[in-house]
Amino acid sequence: MPTSTTLRRPATSSRNDSYIAVSPLMIYPGCMGRFSVYLRQADGYVLYASGEECFTERHRRALYDHGVTEVFIRASQAGHYHEYVERNLGTILMNETVPLPERAKLFHGVSLDIVKEAFETRLPDSVARKESFNRIIDFVNQGIQFLTLENSFKAVAQLVEHDYKTYAHCMHVFLYSTAILQSYGFDEELLVQCGLGAMLHDIGKTVIPENILNKPGALSSEERTIVNTHPVQGIGLCAQLPLSQTTYNCILFHHERMDGSGYPGGIRGYDIPIEARAVAIADVYDALTSDRPYAKAMNPFQVLRLMRDQMSNEIDLEMYKRFVQILSGADVL
Incomplete structure (x- = not known):
């Protein structure tokens, strides 16, 4: 030196x-x-x-x-630097000599890079795709440890941007759903399994035509049917990966609704696994607070009011209340 x-x-x-x-x-x-x-x-x-x-x-x-x-x-x-940071990510994230805002920026930036690569490589049938999956596994393990630190969720939540991209949306859903499930006392191993499912919950959209996903107007019934296949498509893409049932639940059931109006199976109530209910709430909140091709972002208060007033039969209301408290404590509201 x-x-x-x-x-x-x-x-x-x-x-x-x-x-x-x-x-x-x-x-x-x-x-x-x-x-x-x-x-x-x-x-x-x-x-x-x-x-x-x-x-x-x-x-x-x-x-x-x-x-x-x-x-x-x-x-x-730059490529060598990014490799170096990712290789030492867990050590840096847990190092208290590094100010929390700096670690939060690192967490946010690395997570976006990793999820973006996973979506671009379209898991999982090549060496490159398996490497991409292993990067997600490593990140989720390190990220969960970081998110257990006091004020870490608040620091990262402040960095969330509301310009919708599927890979960024998946990272945000990971962040929000992890915070929800932490409030239930989930242990680290289960949080990792849920976090991995949250990261991959929309991976099935990589096989949906982009002209449908990015359509600025309302979807036709045929187009909506195609989009609604993405949970099942996601399971197909991940079928050869060593995932737990908990992880698969997040991918397959995140569009199920408490009143049975969801898809793909129309299951209802507490038959929907708790991890999928958490991903569902995080998914709705992040989507509605982001600019999408067909709709402008709503502010967090508007979205939470809409979820309470118009989706009370569809979401787990007790879990929703926890989420509101989490966001309030993070100064997001």
Whole structure:
């Protein structure tokens, strides 16, 4: 690790090189990465640590404490940086020397990247798709541990954007449904199984034609029938994966309703597994608070009022009340 006397050694790159900014707190002590770290100064970028050097906790914290909130990595090495962060994600998320807002940003960004890849590769029948699935498993395990920390849900919930994309929606549903099920005292193993189901609950939409999913107007009855196949399609896509019944329940039953009006099976009441009821509430809330091709986002108060007044026969009302309390405690409302 360079000392302060080597901090201003000449940079090996030109001013025209492309860089990305990252927090110095994301460079974890003792973990090697295949990327070099630079500081930005008036006359360009200076090399602070090469890929062969390790940060120490003292040097990393000193940068942050002296107001250096950004260090820089060559854009050409961004892939190596993202691999490094994901490899050390669990350690960074649980490190209390890193401010909670920084860890929340990391959690949010990595989760979006991982779910986006899963949707783009369309699980699960190739080596790349199996690797994508393993990334989701690893993230959910690490993410559940992080979400058990005090105020972690609040920190991440503040980062939720309301521009609807299916992969982002799945991450949000994971976040909300995990918070709901935590309030019931679910143990970590069960939360991981539910979290995985929440992440994958709309994976079946990857086989629905995009012109239907992104249609700006109302769907025809035929188009609606096609969209309504996505829970079953999702089960088909995941059939060869080592998933628990709890995970499958989230994928298959998240559009079932308490009054039996849902799909694909029209099951009702408490015959709907609790994990699927939680995903259903999270799914509705996030969809309605997001801009979609056919409807503008409603604000959270409007959505919760609509769910209470117009969906009281469809959702688990006791669970809904818990969810309102969770959102209120996170200052989302």
